[in-house]
Amino acid sequence: MITTVLIALVVTTALAGVPNQEETKRIIDHLSDVEHFKNEHHNKQYDHDAFLGEDQAKAFDQLPPEESKRRLGIIVDKIDGDSDGYVTLVELKDWIRYTQKRYIDEDVDRHWRQHNPSNDETIPWETYRKNVYGFMDGMDEKELQSDSNEAYTYSNLLKRDRRRWHHADADENDALNRTEFAAFLHPEENPLMRDIVVLETLEDIDTDKDGKVSLEEYIGDVYKPDSDDEEEPDWVKQEREQFTGYRDTNKDGYMDEHEVKAWIAPPEFDHAEAEARHLVFEADSDADEKLTKQEILDKYDLFVGSQATDFGQALARHDEF
Numbered sequence: 001m002i003t004t005v006l007i008a009l010v011v012t013t014a015l016a017g018v019p020n021q022e023e024t025k026r027i028i029d030h031l032s033d034v035e036h037f038k039n040e041h042h043n044k045q046y047d048h049d050a051f052l053g054e055d056q057a058k059a060f061d062q063l064p065p066e067e068s069k070r071r072l073g074i075i076v077d078k079i080d081g082d083s084d085g086y087v088t089l090v091e092l093k094d095w096i097r098y099t100q101k102r103y104i105d106e107d108v109d110r111h112w113r114q115h116n117p118s119n120d121e122t123i124p125w126e127t128y129r130k131n132v133y134g135f136m137d138g139m140d141e142k143e144l145q146s147d148s149n150e151a152y153t154y155s156n157l158l159k160r161d162r163r164r165w166h167h168a169d170a171d172e173n174d175a176l177n178r179t180e181f182a183a184f185l186h187p188e189e190n191p192l193m194r195d196i197v198v199l200e201t202l203e204d205i206d207t208d209k210d211g212k213v214s215l216e217e218y219i220g221d222v223y224k225p226d227s228d229d230e231e232e233p234d235w236v237k238q239e240r241e242q243f244t245g246y247r248d249t250n251k252d253g254y255m256d257e258h259e260v261k262a263w264i265a266p267p268e269f270d271h272a273e274a275e276a277r278h279l280v281f282e283a284d285s286d287a288d289e290k291l292t293k294q295e296i297l298d299k300y301d302l303f304v305g306s307q308a309t310d311f312g313q314a315l316a317r318h319d320e321f
């Protein structure tokens, strides 16, 4: 019965052009980029900040593989809510939701304290700007405009931050309260921020900056051949077909903002569920639609590398092991 439903689902999905596993992964990566972009750029800015240094030191990569597996095993027991020895899709999805929420709360807290040590009601834009981009004050215009240097990159980040700030500032007083600040830091989690996520994604892929995504840009986002005569792998051909067949719905050869939105942020898209499905699909070696601890440990790279689930970070937490 379940198999029939699933097969029906898979068939319908394929027909409707709903993302397959690879596509889902790509969407998740893009959504994570929107979030990670902020962290990277903060890391750079706060390079010498002891706090982030400490945070980095906790990075999961630094654990020996055996220790990571041991910790992953402990986490698997927690995910298996009814302790029947199997992790189901629902258990995995619930756990992903729980860790995502925890991660975001902690991340927002940390940045809130960083930009607002006296814990005022709001953070004014000017305070945030000075903290993050203050080092650009006094740089001359020419330096900021020249195409290749770091200052130019930062001035673009500043523009992007400014625009995102406006979107997050619901009461339009140019200062963000904690809720607004959470939307600013993690737009991918907030339906009200969907348009800005779509716009930033489009801009990232749109290398020639004409405001739309061509087929070449869409492919270039995920595939760069090592040499000119390299034969294109099948999955790239499939990506081309996805673009022409499903993404470019009005068949003008480009993805515009509406088409990018339908792709990356369809109204029914559930981040946690998509990631859970992806993980089950990849790790379920006997295809009974649930995962044993062994199946998870066998694919341990997949689980600890999973950005959306934040497994890596969960494993690196000190308080739980």
Ligand SMILES: [Ca+2]
Residues within 6 Å of the ligand: 080, 081, 082, 083, 084, 085, 086, 087, 088, 091
């Ligand atoms: Ca279970």
Ligand SMILES: [Ca+2]
Residues within 6 Å of the ligand: 169, 170, 171, 172, 173, 174, 175, 176, 177, 180
């Ligand atoms: Ca506000």
Ligand SMILES: [Ca+2]
Residues within 6 Å of the ligand: 206, 207, 208, 209, 210, 211, 212, 213, 214, 217
């Ligand atoms: Ca373009």
Ligand SMILES: [Ca+2]
Residues within 6 Å of the ligand: 247, 248, 249, 250, 251, 252, 253, 254, 255, 256, 259
């Ligand atoms: Ca189009």
